[in-house]
Amino acid sequence: MGYIPGAMLHPLFTPAHEELRATIRRFVESELAPHANDWEGEGHFPDRVFRRMGDLGMLGVRYPAEYGGQDGDWGHAIVVAEELAGVGSGGVGMAVAVQSEMATPPIHRYGTEDQKRRYLVPAIKGDRIVCLGITEPNAGSDVANIETTAVRDGDGWVINGRKIFITNGVRADFCVLVTRTDKARGYDGFSLFLVDADTPGYSVSRKLEKLGMRSSDTAELALDDVRVPEDALLGAEGKGFYQIMWELQGERLIGVAGSVAGAQLAMDRTLAFAKERHAFGRPIGSFQVLRHRFAEMATSLEAARQLTYDTALAWERGEYPVKQISMAKLYGGVVVNRVIDECLQIHGGMGYSTELWVERAWRDARLLRIGGGTDEIMREVISKTMAPGGSPFAP
Amino acid sequence: MSTASAPGAAAGRSRFATIPRFGLFTEDHDALRSTVRDWVARELAPHAEEWERSGGFPVRSVVREAGSLGLFGAKYGEADGGSGPDVVADAVITEELARCGSGGVVAALGAHKDLGPYYVGRFGTDEQRGRWLAPAIRGERIGALAVTEPGAGSDVGGISTQAERHDDAWRLTGEKAFVTNGSIADFAVVAAKTDPDAGNRGITLFVVDATIEGYSASRVSTVGWRTSYTGEIHLDGVRVGDDARIGGVNEGFALIMRNFQWERLAMALAAVSGAEETLRLAMAYADDRTAFGRPVSKFQVWRHRFADMGTEIEAARSLTYHALRMTVAGEDATREVSMAKWYTNELAWRVADEALQVHGGYGYMMEFPVQRAWRDARLGPIGGGTTEIMKEVIGRLMGL
Numbered sequence: 001m002g003y004i005p006g007a008m009l010h011p012l013f014t015p016a017h018e019e020l021r022a023t024i025r026r027f028v029e030s031e032l033a034p035h036a037n038d039w040e041g042e043g044h045f046p047d048r049v050f051r052r053m054g055d056l057g058m059l060g061v062r063y064p065a066e067y068g069g070q071d072g073d074w075g076h077a078i079v080v081a082e083e084l085a086g087v088g089s090g091g092v093g094m095a096v097a098v099q100s101e102m103a104t105p106p107i108h109r110y111g112t113e114d115q116k117r118r119y120l121v122p123a124i125k126g127d128r129i130v131c132l133g134i135t136e137p138n139a140g141s142d143v144a145n146i147e148t149t150a151v152r153d154g155d156g157w158v159i160n161g162r163k164i165f166i167t168n169g170v171r172a173d174f175c176v177l178v179t180r181t182d183k184a185r186g187y188d189g190f191s192l193f194l195v196d197a198d199t200p201g202y203s204v205s206r207k208l209e210k211l212g213m214r215s216s217d218t219a220e221l222a223l224d225d226v227r228v229p230e231d232a233l234l235g236a237e238g239k240g241f242y243q244i245m246w247e248l249q250g251e252r253l254i255g256v257a258g259s260v261a262g263a264q265l266a267m268d269r270t271l272a273f274a275k276e277r278h279a280f281g282r283p284i285g286s287f288q289v290l291r292h293r294f295a296e297m298a299t300s301l302e303a304a305r306q307l308t309y310d311t312a313l314a315w316e317r318g319e320y321p322v323k324q325i326s327m328a329k330l331y332g333g334v335v336v337n338r339v340i341d342e343c344l345q346i347h348g349g350m351g352y353s354t355e356l357w358v359e360r361a362w363r364d365a366r367l368l369r370i371g372g373g374t375d376e377i378m379r380e381v382i383s384k385t386m387a388p389g390g391s392p393f394a395p
Numbered sequence: 396m397s398t399a400s401a402p403g404a405a406a407g408r409s410r411f412a413t414i415p416r417f418g419l420f421t422e423d424h425d426a427l428r429s430t431v432r433d434w435v436a437r438e439l440a441p442h443a444e445e446w447e448r449s450g451g452f453p454v455r456s457v458v459r460e461a462g463s464l465g466l467f468g469a470k471y472g473e474a475d476g477g478s479g480p481d482v483v484a485d486a487v488i489t490e491e492l493a494r495c496g497s498g499g500v501v502a503a504l505g506a507h508k509d510l511g512p513y514y515v516g517r518f519g520t521d522e523q524r525g526r527w528l529a530p531a532i533r534g535e536r537i538g539a540l541a542v543t544e545p546g547a548g549s550d551v552g553g554i555s556t557q558a559e560r561h562d563d564a565w566r567l568t569g570e571k572a573f574v575t576n577g578s579i580a581d582f583a584v585v586a587a588k589t590d591p592d593a594g595n596r597g598i599t600l601f602v603v604d605a606t607i608e609g610y611s612a613s614r615v616s617t618v619g620w621r622t623s624y625t626g627e628i629h630l631d632g633v634r635v636g637d638d639a640r641i642g643g644v645n646e647g648f649a650l651i652m653r654n655f656q657w658e659r660l661a662m663a664l665a666a667v668s669g670a671e672e673t674l675r676l677a678m679a680y681a682d683d684r685t686a687f688g689r690p691v692s693k694f695q696v697w698r699h700r701f702a703d704m705g706t707e708i709e710a711a712r713s714l715t716y717h718a719l720r721m722t723v724a725g726e727d728a729t730r731e732v733s734m735a736k737w738y739t740n741e742l743a744w745r746v747a748d749e750a751l752q753v754h755g756g757y758g759y760m761m762e763f764p765v766q767r768a769w770r771d772a773r774l775g776p777i778g779g780g781t782t783e784i785m786k787e788v789i790g791r792l793m794g795l
Contacts (some may be wrong), residue, residue, distance in 0.1 A: 008721045008724055008726050010418070010717070010720075011414050011417075011418030011720070014410070019622055071408075073408050073411070095737035131510060151652070271793060271794075271795075274795070275794065275795070285794075285795045286795065288787075289785070290793040290795070291786070291790030291791070291793075292783070292786040292787075292790060293792070294789075294790055294793055294795055295734075295785070295786035295787075295788075295789035295790045296786065298730075298734070298789060299714070299734040299737070299738050299789065300738075302714055302717065302731065303710040303711060303713060303714035303734075303738060304710060306710075306711040306713035306714050306716070306717040307709055307710045307714075309713070310712075310713045310716065313411070313414065313417070313418070314416075316408070316411040316415070317411050317412075317414065318411075324709060327705070327706040327709050327710070330702075330703075330706050331706050331707065331709075331710045351650060378702075379698070379699040379702040379703065380698075380699075382701075382705060382706060383698040383699065383701060383702045384701060386678075386701060386705045391773060
């Protein structure tokens with residue numbers, strides 16, 4: 001996890017963060033992890049988990065106390081993401097991250113006081129589950145190509161379109177929806193809406209089956225003449241593209257933090273296995289090749305973790321480190337997948353069996369290189385911000 | 396279970412205003428960085444090419460000037476003639492010297508700053524520091540560290556140079572190899588066996604004046620680092636008093652291992668800066684060079700490869716700064732330093748190879764600087780403890 005026994009705390013964290021970490025770890029071990037296998041099989045986890053976490057103050061660590069949050073910082077949010085990796089089923093952490101760090105930040109940042117009361121507060125409490133509707137069947141990485149439209153109609157708007165790969169989408173009570181409100185205005189023609197799931201015309205057209213992250217429900221949504229009032233518009237009309245680009249920064253940072261913690265857990269467990277499993281008369285971990293392989297895994301995980309922490313620290317210090325977030329997401333995604341694949345390899349035939357935890361971690365990890373912006377998109381972002389001779393992150 | 400207590404109440408966001416960049420660098424450090432960077436860009440980098448061609452550099456005048464700028468004194472307090480002690484400032488100096496474009500110059504200044512004289516500074520008596528360290532800080536006398544031998548590199552316990560006790564003096568006999576500054580050093584800190592049968596527990600350190608009878612040195616030819624005066628030191632019955640002994644008898648191995656941590660951290664810091672400079676060189680070339688009607692830098696494959704390199708450099712930097720923060724705090728950072736050392740130096744070598752590749756045929760020509768970066772970077776995964784030794788250390792700390 002983020003805390004390595006014996007290692008020094010990153011300046012992002014204080015002893016108070018570690019207290020929160022211990023609290024969440026106990027909660028995860030006693031109330032979530034024992035159910036991981038069941039939830040994987042059922043394809044979702046119970047709604048009451050959101051309420052329980054809301055009661056415990058774990059869904060709003062970065063939000064102000066006036067909305068039910070904990071007044072914390074990125075360090076706290078990262079602690080939550082890291083510790084949820086301990087569930088042993090990636091979908092739980094992902095669903096919670098969508099609730100706390102992906103769908104709700106735009107409400108906090110761009111919403112009116114009334115919108116915050118109606119949507120942010122119950123989301124932080126865990127009373128209302130939220131999803132974020134960006135991706136469409138014909139527009140993933142290319143966000144500007146979405147086709148869902150919102151057209152002004154009297155004193156409200158009418159929304160039509162399709163959204164896909166929507167985490168929490170099957171059971172969400174409302175959706176933060178990205179739409180196109182003026183095709184002629186290019187990047188200035190997008191707007192966000194808060195849409196209640198019980199609005200006529202809003203429906204879950206499919207529950208999607210996934211390779212991994214199976215404890216999290218994923219939906220395809222249909223929006224057929226969904227009529228919403230004027231106060232459903234979130235933030236300024238025409239600013240939706242920029243608002244979502246901002247949202248994606250936090251999404252990437254929290255996503256990589258949780259995944260690196262999951263890979264660290266996988267490596268630690270594999271290390272314990274390698275010390276016990278014998279082959280050719282000795283523990284397999286005593287073979288030099290595996291010793292070096294573990295050293296490589298530990299090194300790359302430490303680098304990924306420290307890059308993530310340094311990026312979060314830079315953000316808290318007042319920078320807006322888009323390039324570094326993209327780098328952390330890209331690097332973490334590659335490292336996490338490589339490490340977990342090595343863990344599967346070290347387990348040999350057992351690693352390929354669905355009786356063991358490894359194959360699930362292996363399947364879950366794969367999403368990090370796709371979701372929240374693919375590796376390839378990260379490289380595009382980095383490339384554009386990496387002019388020769390310039391590295392704003394460099395000392 | 397109780398509600399997770401309001402974490403912000405205890406910590407408070409305002410604390411971030413007081414945390415320096417990366418938890419390390421204050422405004423004073425930034426000012427120092429810019430001073431050193433300017434000096435390197437003005438006094439060193441423009442000469443890298445001619446020095447490389449001549450197979451050396453004016454080491455005495457450069458060391459003296461660096462000394463007068465205080466570049467060797469950051470780790471020491473006023474009593475020693477230093478400006479610190481400020482380990483972070485020293486790290487900043489290391490990072491900026493590494494931008495000079497000549498691996499041999501980086502090595503010469505780094506070895507003087509962090510190896511021989513630093514042993515005296517860390518482990519020597521007041522009298523020894525006054526005699527050896529103070530002039531080294533001023534840049535007046537150049538120091539070297541002589542541990543490696545023709546028959547013993549990574550396996551320090553396997554050295555065969557002997558120090559025999561004769562009354563109140565010692566007689567040193569043996570061969571030292573791959574000593575940075577070895578052929579020009581005014582003095583060297585030498586590791587010798589004082590108990591030949593005790594392995595690691597039979598090693599003692601001595602500081603030896605290069606003008607003493609029985610001491611001779613010669614330069615060796617190297618594939619990279621060609622400006623470095625890498626040498627062999629021959630000790631033929633060199634007689635030194637007991638006041639030349641650094642640390643306790645048979646306690647040298649532990650001191651060597653302690654300073655290895657600093658040397659490796661410095662190598663990691665330098666490797667990150669070096670990789671950054673090499674990437675800069677590669678990207679600038681790719682901007683200038685046109686192929687198939689557009690700059691090479693506009694091809695997506697190269698843009699993405701540059702992005703990958705930039706990403707890995709930032710990851711390497713974060714890993715290294717983690718090790719530096721722990722070192723500054725006085726924590727045992729053996730694990731983190733070992734990680735940073737191998738990872739950054741392997742990366743710098745990979746980046747150099749990619750940089751050479753993007754230059755195409757010109758990358759293979761001696762008239763372009765990228766071949767020098769490529770040759771220079773190759774030492775990183777070898778010197779100061781090979782990549783393989785680093786992985787051994789890390790693996791063993793993991794209980795393997």
